[in-house]
Amino acid sequence: MIADPGGAVIGVDFDGTLSPIVPDPADARVDPRAAAALARLGGLVGAVVIVTGRPAATAIAYGEVAGGPGLADVPGLVVLGQYGLERWEDGRVTSPPPPPGVARVRAELPILIASLGLPLTGDGDSGVGIEDKGRALAVHTRRAADPEGALRVLREPLAKLAAETGLTVEPGRLVIEIRPTGMDKGRALDAFLAERGARSVLFAGDDLGDLAAFEAVRRSGLPGVTVCSASAEVTGLAALADVVVEGPAGVAALLSALAGAVEGR
Known part of the structure; x- marks a missing residue:
């Protein structure tokens, strides 16, 4: 080099x-x-x-x-x-262009997270955050009261949502991203x-x-x-x-x- x-x-x-x-x-x-x-x-x-x-x-x-x-x-x-x-x-x-499954994930994510009893972040609030990347969405737990616990609760439901919409999950540092495959x-x-x-x-x-x-x-x-x-x-x-x-x-x-x-x- x-x-x-x-x-x-x-x-x-x-x-x-x-x-x-x-x-x-x-x-x-x-x-x-x-x-x-x-x-x-x-x-x-x-x-x-x-x-x-x-x-x-x-x-x-x-x-x-x-x-x-x-x-x-x-x-x-x-x-x-x-x-x-x-x-x-x-x-x-x-x-x-983003695949059509992304729009469904964008619409359903807040409802899904609320159904799991996890609060969403507001301005400066603690909770689970949704980052909209346009063609993918990332769910962050770093600001949750129990970041690792929230991640465990989210892992299976997010994987199911990704599979239903033809997308895939990408795990990371206190984050799970739902994104296109391939x-x-x-x-x-x-x-x-x-x-x-x-x-x-x-x-x-x-x-x-x-x-x-x-x-x-x-x-x-x-x-x-x-x-x-x-x-x-x-x-x-x-x-x-x-x-x-x-x-x-x-x-x-x-x-x-x-x-x-x-x-x-």
């Missing part, structure tokens, strides 16, 4: 990797040090790609940095949002590596949804590195990573060191 940066693809997740995990997902913002490191790398490597469950445009919006380079300033950046169903590039988002971070990364003719790859992530991207790095047959942005909430990913760092700050430091190594080669 350092000897042949023009053939390298740097892939990263957003939440928990570039941005700290926060109680309200709408409050997530990129670590400015990570954005600055990616801005350096964008001019040095073959490609920088963010692969996230967030809508692609949201990742860009939450990647703004006052007084410094934000994600939109990363040269040649591509954001594969909604697990690869959306693509942001050169300021434009392209995506297929795409995951691994498939998205597979396609991107082929598109760019990559000769090496690094992928950094923090959660169970990033396992598919780790697997894509390994099956690519390319010189590759998997990086875990470690947390106390998700411990299994670290055992499968080549490199473990401490959260988004650790990711930022690693990316900055990589940029420095390429610049100094």
